[in-house]
Amino acid sequence: MDHNTTDMLEVGIREFRAKQERGLARLITLVETSPELGNSIFSRIGESLAQSQSQCHVIGFTGPPGAGKSTLVNAVTAVLRGEGHRVGIIAVDPTSPFSGGAMLGDRIRMERHYLDSGVFIRSLATRGGVGGLSPATKDVLKLMRAFGFDYILVETVGVGQTELDVMTAVDTVVVVLVPEAGDSIQTMKAGLMEIADVFVVNKADRPGSEELRSSLRVMLGLAAKRGPWEPLVITTQADKDIGSGEVLEAIVRHAEQLRQTGELEVRRALREERELLDLVSAHIINRWKALKDRPELAELASQVICRRIGVDRFLNAIANLA
């Protein structure tokens, strides 16, 4: 760890413990920079993380580009603030596969909250993540939970049908659609249409919104139930704050049911399991990348690929190489 990073870590942790947003902002930069820095941070702020686990509700907003996710996050945040809740927002936008740069443009829809001390907004670039979130999103969520927000809103990149990482990162999934999303065949497809706890048909003043809503209802009536919860369909015009209160009511009802039925624990256990798998595989991959030019591994690697030796021998070799 270079000198500059060590300084930033110390200052960040001090400010974070003093509940200063500047500290949260600094620590987010560090967990985005490398998972190892995450270890150093979480080992020191773990206490506040454990305390915060149960109270904070995490909501994911996903859907195709231009559906109005940011605008809906903005509108729902206004309702939450009206009730006095403190809100953290994570807004993810894509990293360029060519330059590695990104244009992070979600927060421009959230301007009315810029000066509100009860709202903290952070934009993240996907940095290689392909599931709609960035690799560091879960660590950023941990930091925000530990910081003490009542609600955290996670907005994914504009997704297609299979970028579903949000499902294992949040407590309630809101899928935002628009009337142009297609006919009833689109609503029957697997993937995105299956992960919603709440559907939002945004831009409801446009033609076709009623048809989309009824297609979704028909689909929900036929689809296999994933638990006691029946996903709701809400229509909104997020830019005019129409329907945002109903969206929040649906989310709160879902949150209550998650708690009452014990489903919340099940979801969080799944999330932890997934996180463990991610950590372990990232560790092994990084270890291998660091060692892959070693001649003694090359022979083992080719034997693994031909299935002549088991993966366990290969992993042992990776683990034991100095």
Added chain:
Amino acid sequence: MEHSRHTRVLVAKPGLDGHDRGAKVIVQAFRDAGMEVIYTGLHQTPQQIARVAMQEDVDVVGLSILSGTHVALCQVVMDELRAQGLGNVVVFVGGTVPPKDVPKLKAIGVKEVFGAGSRFDDIVQSINTHVATRRG
């Protein structure tokens, strides 16, 4: 393992002028130069800009100003940045700034001024140099 930190830039339009083609062009250029760029939108107050810069933990704030009020605006933006503990963020100005005002802006703490006709490569290189110095 790679521990590179991406350069994060906030492009902001303070004050009352409503033309942001220049700001959008520069956002695109920064993106294509591998930076992560946040754009605030039009008509931002210095307080808003400073708070966004703090939350996003940016290395650089680029101010696009076409209204002629750059000296007064930059002074307040710098004050607000310092109030957020961001006194060492690299501040750039773009737009219509008469050459005689450039020393005034630099005295306030603005690192560089890039008017119309500036080359993207020069701006990007200058940012990279200043960010490297800041990170030490």
